[in-house]
Amino acid sequence: MLALVDVNNMYVSCERVFKPRLAGRPVVVLSNNDGACIARSNEAKDLGITMAQPWFQVRHLQRSAGLIALSANFELYGDMSGRMMTLAAEYAPRQEIYSIDECFLDFDGVRGDLVEIGRDLRATVLRCTGLPTSVGLAPTKTLAKLANHVAKTAERKPGSYPSGLAQVCHLGRMSRHALDEVMRATPVGDVWGIGRQMSARLNEGGVHTVFDLLSADVATLRRQFSVVLEKTLLELRGTPCLEVDDAPAPNQQILCSRSFGEPVTELPALCEMISQFASRVAEKLRHQHSLAASVQVFISTSPYRRHDRQYSPRATTPLIRPSADTRVLIAAALRALAAIYRPGFNYVKAGVLLVDLRQPGSTQGELGLFAEEAEVEPEPVRPSLMSAVDALNQRFGRNAVAVASAVRQARTARHDSKRERMSPRYTTRLDELPRARA
């Protein structure tokens, strides 16, 4: 039996642990340029604020509805996530950390009443960290996700599901009738793996609820939809197709992108930022012991600045010899930037993306063939230099050591995200501890 444990409104819940004043009030957390709502308290959801809604569209609710907006404080959320994950891991032999606020637990071999165990887990995480969680229990990952959705919705919207399913919901322990009722009450778009487009197409075909989907003809579905839907269907029927993976594969792509505090038009400023992003992706790349075979760069204007001319190009520089060397990746990224940059545009976002990742040792022996035209390393990679750079940055803070083209931006932080409303990093900085009156 599997469980999906998930923190309710994670980012808002983390803020509330250290800011009791936020309890019961509508709260949103904004993305790192204060541009969009990336987390909402239940009260904010009740105001009709949707996920990823631009901040300027809901800003007026500050005055009219007492809405409170905070800038994302990922240092805090990361630490709180680590606490929750460690506590949850003690309840089952295997854990897959699926995202910052959710993990799968595999209870294979665990004896006892899993609903009781789930309630104990929930109570322990709440007592130790202050974070409210929901626990969904079921025999497959897709069903565990669904069970979690039911547990959460039953608590937030009384009447949506039977109240006994709130907080901890075990779909594997229900009567046929009760299970059918749950499936009838759940829109097909709430199922993990069924996106908005597929959900719209299913609706057109008369499939609205999970119950409809389960009653549909498999052969017809297979003809109309991908094999992915077939897997989802099997999982919904209780046949596991997705394993709990406690050692996730290395990331297949690595991205560092950011929206700027204010628009940027000049090439030198973009070069600084792209260099900095390339340094960051190189660091992540080395962290997972991979090499990149190409470097993609994108820059973008803002569709919200309606009077601006729009231009959002991207370009990829291939590397003949895959590399994880910061200097090589920066050089490749800057070459891509030079190819796409046009003056006279107000750029508000840029990023560096590595997609073609390789494991060391799997590279082809085509060294030097295209030496003149390609981004071949000037000399063999120096893993020791790069690990020294990583170690220094780990110890003294990001950008303690950087390649020169990334420096000016890093030190002046002119284009760093706005983050005007960020709370203190309560658990990771000694000079930002929460204060208690005595």
Add this chain to the structure above:
Amino acid sequence: MDESSASHRLARTGRNPTAPTAPPRASVVIGFGSPADDSGITRLDLNDILIRNGQATFLMRIVGSAMRDAGIDADDIAVVDRSITPAHGQVVIAVVDRDFVCRRLHMQGGELRLCACDATVADIVPQEETELEIWGVVTTAIKSLVV
């Protein structure tokens, strides 16, 4: 930063950037293993001594002097464990009307009070409309004595 605020900061963090630091670590080859290597002995670690449940432990900065007779002064760091069940006589962090307050918990005969440890400060006796929650139990106060 002026001098007074610099020394204030030192007192709070207990760290002195001008003090001589440990020599940089170098890799040294020694002919014989250290006799302590295989004995299974490890140096005492303050984390083990001060923290019982790491996932439930948070640090808080004390502001004000109402706990001074309990040995807790302004700028001390309170080690707060949320996993401990609050009991009579323990020093706790309470949320009183949505603010963190450090007090000694009095919980006897069905009566609940938050007692200051300073004769000049009145106890907090929750009224009907008071919102009160015990956030965690203070297990240790860390006080820097460096001047």
